[in-house]
Amino acid sequence: MNKKKLQSEQTKRKVADAAKALFSQKGYKATSIEEIVEATGSSKGNIYYHFKSKEGLFLYLIDEWDLEWERNWQERESLYKTTRDKLFGIAEQIILDDLNHPLTKAADEFFNNEEKGSDIEERIDEMVRRHVEFNRELLQKGIDEGEFSPKNAEQLAVILEGLFVGMSRMSRKTNTENAMQLYHSAIDVFLNGIIARSS
Amino acid sequence: MNKKKLQSEQTKRKVADAAKALFSQKGYKATSIEEIVEATGSSKGNIYYHFKSKEGLFLYLIDEWDLEWERNWQERESLYKTTRDKLFGIAEQIILDDLNHPLTKAADEFFNNEEKGSDIEERIDEMVRRHVEFNRELLQKGIDEGEFSPKNAEQLAVILEGLFVGMSRMSRKTNTENAMQLYHSAIDVFLNGIIARSS
DNA sequence: GATAATACAAAACGAATGTTCAGTATAAAT
DNA sequence: ATTTATACTGAACATTCGTTTTGTATTATC
Numbered sequence: 001m002n003k004k005k006l007q008s009e010q011t012k013r014k015v016a017d018a019a020k021a022l023f024s025q026k027g028y029k030a031t032s033i034e035e036i037v038e039a040t041g042s043s044k045g046n047i048y049y050h051f052k053s054k055e056g057l058f059l060y061l062i063d064e065w066d067l068e069w070e071r072n073w074q075e076r077e078s079l080y081k082t083t084r085d086k087l088f089g090i091a092e093q094i095i096l097d098d099l100n101h102p103l104t105k106a107a108d109e110f111f112n113n114e115e116k117g118s119d120i121e122e123r124i125d126e127m128v129r130r131h132v133e134f135n136r137e138l139l140q141k142g143i144d145e146g147e148f149s150p151k152n153a154e155q156l157a158v159i160l161e162g163l164f165v166g167m168s169r170m171s172r173k174t175n176t177e178n179a180m181q182l183y184h185s186a187i188d189v190f191l192n193g194i195i196a197r198s199s
Numbered sequence: 200m201n202k203k204k205l206q207s208e209q210t211k212r213k214v215a216d217a218a219k220a221l222f223s224q225k226g227y228k229a230t231s232i233e234e235i236v237e238a239t240g241s242s243k244g245n246i247y248y249h250f251k252s253k254e255g256l257f258l259y260l261i262d263e264w265d266l267e268w269e270r271n272w273q274e275r276e277s278l279y280k281t282t283r284d285k286l287f288g289i290a291e292q293i294i295l296d297d298l299n300h301p302l303t304k305a306a307d308e309f310f311n312n313e314e315k316g317s318d319i320e321e322r323i324d325e326m327v328r329r330h331v332e333f334n335r336e337l338l339q340k341g342i343d344e345g346e347f348s349p350k351n352a353e354q355l356a357v358i359l360e361g362l363f364v365g366m367s368r369m370s371r372k373t374n375t376e377n378a379m380q381l382y383h384s385a386i387d388v389f390l391n392g393i394i395a396r397s398s
Numbered sequence: 399g400a401t402a403a404t405a406c407a408a409a410a411c412g413a414a415t416g417t418t419c420a421g422t423a424t425a426a427a428t
Numbered sequence: 429a430t431t432t433a434t435a436c437t438g439a440a441c442a443t444t445c446g447t448t449t450t451g452t453a454t455t456a457t458c
Contacts, residue, residue: 004404004455011405027308029228032445043407044447050405054446108307108368109226152384158369159385166365169307170357185351186358193392203425203434210435231415242437244418249435253416404455411448418441427432 012050014040020061024098028058028106028120055120058106062120066127069097083142084191087160091183094164099176104168128161135160139194149196156194163190211249213239219260223297227257227305254319257305261319265326268296282341283390286359290382293363294375303367327360334359338393348395355393362389 018039022031033054037044051057072093080086110121136157142148167186171179217238221230232253236243250256271292279285309320335356341347366385370378 002456007455008405030308033447034445045408045449046406048447105307109229155381155384156388158381159366159388162365162369162381162385163362164365165368166361166363167358169364170361182354182357182361185354186361189355189358189392190388191392193388193390201426206425207435232417233415243416244438245436247417400458402455402457405453407450407452409448409450411446413445413447415444416442419439420437421439422437423435425432425434428430 008050011040011042011046015042015047015050016057016061016064019057020065023058023061023106028109055118058120059123062107062123062127066130069093072097083138083145083147086138087187087191088184091164091167091187092180094168095171095176095179095183099171099179104165105172132157132161146196148191148194151194160190163187207249210239210241210245214241214246214249215256215260215263218256219264222257222260222305227308254317257319258322261306261322261326265329268292271296282337282344282346285337286386286390287383290363290366290386291379293367294370294378294382303364331356331360345395347390347393350393359389362386 015036019031019036022035022039033044033047036042036047040047047057051060073090076089076093077086080089107124107127110118110124132154136153139148139156139160140153143150143153163186167179167183171182174182214235218230218235221234221238232243232246235241235246239246246256250259272289275288275292276285279288306323306326309317309323331353335352338347338355338359339352342349342352362385366378366382370381373381
């Protein structure tokens with residue numbers, strides 16, 4: 001079990017990468033298996049050999065994406081000292097990781113899905129909850145250390161998450177540099193709005 | 200030409216209303232003509248008699264929605280004096296007009312569509328531009344009158360639009376009251392971040 | 399070397415969907 | 429009263445899409 005397993009993993013990766021790119025660009029529904037076939041050269045049957053279904057493929061990508069994001073962040077977190085700097089660092093990672101926040105767009109499609117509770121909606125809800133919790137801890141630390149004025153960290157965390165979502169949306173049609181500026185300004189405003197004032 | 204024309208307009212309205220509700224709830228792609236048929240009692244053929252296509256129907260709704268929004272706002276604008284109050288007023292209208300910002304979700308689907316430049320994408324881009332311009336004028340006025348500290352109004356306008364988009368996203372699963380609180384807090388932070396300080 | 403498992407291809411299937419079309423009833427126009 | 433235009437129906441059409449199935453070459457196992 002060597003040559004075959006290796007080859008197999010390579011094609012699975014190729015399919016996953018192509019699907020990720022397509023889902024990011026076109027959304028979930030708008031991306032067809034046929035397009036993934038064309039992008040990879042693999043056959044339809046082969047895709048279904050490696051992944052249970054289209055939904056399963058998407059789920060796989062979400063998990064992978066989120067894990068990777070967390071790994072990347074943990075590697076970089078120590079580079080930033082203040083919570084302020086960390087926020088800027090997060091924005092930078094969001095933009096650089098992939099300008100268009102890979103699956104955010106596709107995620108939008110499921111965010112409001114009253115259909116027969118697909119697994120995907122559940123998973124995305126969980127991801128958002130994790131993000132908010134992540135933000136909350138970050139902000140709470142800033143508050144505790146006197147960097148920010150004491151406020152409802154939970155609500156601020158939701159606002160911050162929304163701000164990121166909104167900025168991602170607004171910067172989809174610009175280049176990296178402009179996106180960076182926009183995120184930076186947005187965080188500036190946000191921080192300025194919650195900063196502890198010595199007056 | 201009376202009784203028939205009247206009846207005709209009524210059914211067209213009925214279709215438009217049902218479609219608006221469905222698109223808002225499920226998104227564009229996920230809403231089928233068949234579902235509109237079921238929701239209205241009209242036949243498929245009849246829908247295509249009143250509207251050129253599914254895309255045409257959606258376009259019609261976007262235009263109508265935006266016009267209505269602007270009318271509503273112009274009626275209420277005089278109720279608010281400061282730019283600050285106007286922002287709160289806008290948030291209130293966004294929430295009350297329809298908690299889930301009717302077509303925002305569906306609009307998301309087209310925001311990043313690299314397909315054969317559908318008319319819809321164009322139209323939505325234009326709508327966003329108008330919103331940003333609207334925000335810009337509002338903020339510029341606040342800056343000119345000394346309410347806010349002088350900053351790049353254009354960029355702030357984009358941030359504000361993104362903030363609204365993000366808040367809409369984050370409040371999709373809550374009730375009106377919570378949404379109101381969230382928007383209010385978000386605007387508070389935003390205003391606090393750009394306010395002119397007398398210190 | 400025979401057998402079994404694996405990785406893949408190609409075609410077919412079945413359901414769903416947007417759109418069109420032929421036909422019909424009713425109201426308006428002549 | 430007859431003709432015409434309008435509002436509408438229901439079935440048919442053409443495609444697309446996710447998924448399944450059947451078959452096959454290649455590699456691992458014994």
